[in-house]
Amino acid sequence: MSLLPGMNHLSLDQAPPLEIPAAFFLTASFAVMAVGALLIWTGAAAFQSNWQPLVLGLTHLGTLGFLTMVMMGALYQMSPVVAGAPIPFIRVAHLVQVLLCMGVARLALDLSGLWTGFTFGSFVLIALAVLLFLATVGFAVSKTSTQGETVAGMRLALFSLLLMMLLGLIMAPGFFDGLFPGARGFWVQIHLSTALLGWVGGLITAVSWQVIPMFYLTAPIDPFRKKVVMGLTAVGVILPLSVLLLSILFREPTNPGTSSGWDPTHAAALGALPAVLGVWLLHPVLILHNFHQRRRKRLDASLFFWQAGLCIAPVTVICAGIAYFSHDPRWVLLFGWLAIWGWAGMIVHGMLSRILPFLVWFHRFAPYIGRIPVPAMRGMLPDAWTKLGLGCHLASLLLGTIAIVTLDPWIARITGLLLLATGINLLHWMVHLLRQRPDLSALDR
Amino acid sequence: MNSTEYLPLLMLDVRPLIEQGHDPLEEILQALDRLSSDGLLLLITPFRPGPLITLLEQRGYRLRETELGQDHWQVEILTAATPEIADYRNLPTPEPLERVLTQVATLPPNGAFLARVPRVPTLLFPLLKERQLDWATLEITDGSAFIFIKRAGNTA
Known part of the structure; x- marks a missing residue:
């Protein structure tokens, strides 16, 4: 036991079994493959307009199927270890994963025109998955006595996830009967800023404070700077929501161009600016400087993912700015493409290549160090496979950008092929890692 | 743990005492009295404490001083029985954990191991507990930490 008081709280029993985060991570790779397959099948049709159901399907495969799937799996692992918040009813995680998986698959099929039926069902499945997740992980993280910027960022991300889900659920019927609760652009903008900046941005920044000094041997990030990024993100999530509430309370028209004193769409966009500044400008500068x-x-392929993702973040801001003022739909598509597969996608892909080897090593091999021969963590995942994933992901990002600009169907299909290869590579090395087990027969010798 | 027990890791910052015009020698000697026979006292001073180093070396302590900045010195005071400090600060996660676990695997009863790691290794604690090892940590202002690990002696 610890010779110091207060050092005995962390127990392996509190960490979830490896199978829980691993199941989420494995499923996420299928979403990447699905996006690739859909792009191969549809070609540039997916890049014609941001209002197309197909684009919405592809977007949600990326945001929910890949990003949210990985982030939920990571939170199951991080909450007890980083936030000291053991998850109650941990086995519910399997139900969350199945519901999210079914919901996202159904949504993608519905919106791609590959399935017809009771389409609202996909939203119900996703909402149930998110609610169950929040009832367990959200409850644990909100109740923990552990303080600090990482825990605060996790709380902000989880709060944003709840809001994002509620906004999505309120908007969902509009996709089928055309009756949105207000102007579609206004609601989508708030849903998007809550999702990308609050949920994804909140968690990426929170995790970075913890994992970057740990895995890449950088100096700890200044607490004041962390608080500034966190504060800006929180303000940028709350202000657009306040605008939404005010517009509902005062029944303001939410169609741009309708003059009645103030335009809630512009107000919501302005309200999101602090989060844009914190997540897509300040955070990349801080972390790149830290690197x-x-x-x-030491050269590390996962570091390149972080660097690429962080360098893309300011480019998304430029695209978002132009998209806001331009009527050319390609700018909105470019913004979405870069934000999902560039900034967040690169960082999440890179983190997977660091976190999963660590989890497999920690859960399966670390208990036997000194008792039987145990491989070093660095040797468990060949660097060449991570580099192959990086190459495919970067190439798909570049070609996807060209496809959006030129609307060339063959470039779009090659982009799909590269994304398919990225997903297959991801699945391949994850399975390779998960198949590794210690030779326990050596204990008897 | 209660106050009569000896501690393996202690830190004493005497800068406020010196600033108030007090001689900190008595506090330093009291801290050394509370230190376990194989422990480490980390002393923070505003200058290189030359006379103190001479005095403690004459008493059999091993000392290692480092200038951390202006008016900021760190002196590691080790007893004759304190193990050498293994420095793992320049290793990324989980290499410090790997090294520590490899080293402590061969610790004899009553044997101790002391390392400096990049941060407080919370993930290591359950693995040490599982191996029935005692441990203590001391976090330093730069975020790094000392970890002292000891295998209990045979009680049979």
């Missing part, structure tokens, strides 16, 4: 000054400059 530059790291103590031991």
Whole structure:
């Protein structure tokens, strides 16, 4: 036991079994493959307009099927270890994963025109998955006594997830009967800023404070700067929602161009600016500077993912700015493409290549160090496979950008092929890692 | 743990005492009295404490001083029985954990191991507990930490 008081709280029993985060991570790779397959099948049709059901299907495969799936799996692991918040009813995680998986698959099929039936069912499945997740992980993280910017960021991300889900659920019937609760653009904009900046951005920034000094040997990030990024993100999530509430309370028209004193769409966009500044400008500058000054400059493929994702973040801001003022739909598509598969996608892909080897090593091999021969974590995942994933992902990002600009169907299909390869590579090395087990027969020798 | 027990890791910052014009020698000696026979006292001073180093070396302690900044020195005071400090600060996660676990696997009863790691290794604690090892940690202002690990002696 610890010779110091207060050092005995962390127990392996509190961490979830490896199978729980691993199941989420494995499923996420199928979403990447599905996006690739849909792009191969549809070609540039997916890039014609941001209002097409197909684009919405592809977007939600990326945001829910890939990003949210990985982020939920990571939170199951992080909450007890980082936030000291053991998850109650941990086996419910399997139900969350199945519901989310079914909901996203159904939504993608519905919106791609590959399935017809009771389409609202997909939203119900997704909402149930999110509610069950929040009832367990959200409850644990909100109740923990652990303080700090990482826990605060996790709370903000979980709060944003709830809001994002509620907004999506309110908007959902509009996709089938055309009756949105207000102007579609206004609601989508708030749903999007809550999802990308609050949920994805909140968690990426929160996790970065913890994992970047840990995995890449950088100096700890200044607490004041962390608070500034966190504060800006929180303000940028709350202000657009306040605008939405005010517009409902005062029944303001939410169609741009309708003059009645103030335009809620512009107000909501302005309200999101602090989060844009925090997540897509300040955070990348802080982390890239931190990387530059790291103590031991060991080359690592996962680091390139972080660097690429962070460098893309300011480019998404430029695209978002132009998209806001331009009537050319390609700018909105470009913004979405870069934000989902560039900024967030690169970071999440890179983190997977760091976190999963660590989890497999920690859960399966670390207990036997000194008792039987145990491989080093660095040797468990060949660097070449991570580099192959990086190459495919970067190439798909670049070609996807060209496809959106040129609307060339063959470039769109090659983009799909590269994304398919990215997903297959991801699945391949995850399965390779998960098949590794210690040779326990050596214990008897 | 109660106050009569000896501690393996202690830190004493004497800068406020010196700033108030007090001689901190008595506090330092009291801290050394509370230190376990194989422990480490980390002393923070505003200058290199030359006379103190001479005095403690004469008493059999091993000392290692580092200038951390202006008016900021760190002196590691080790007893004759304190193990050498393994420095794992320049290793990324989970290499410090790997190294520590490999080292403590061969610790004899009453044997101790002391390492400096990049941060407080919370993930290591359950693995040490599982191996029935005692441990203590001391976090430093730069975020790094000392970890002291000991295998209990044979009680049979």
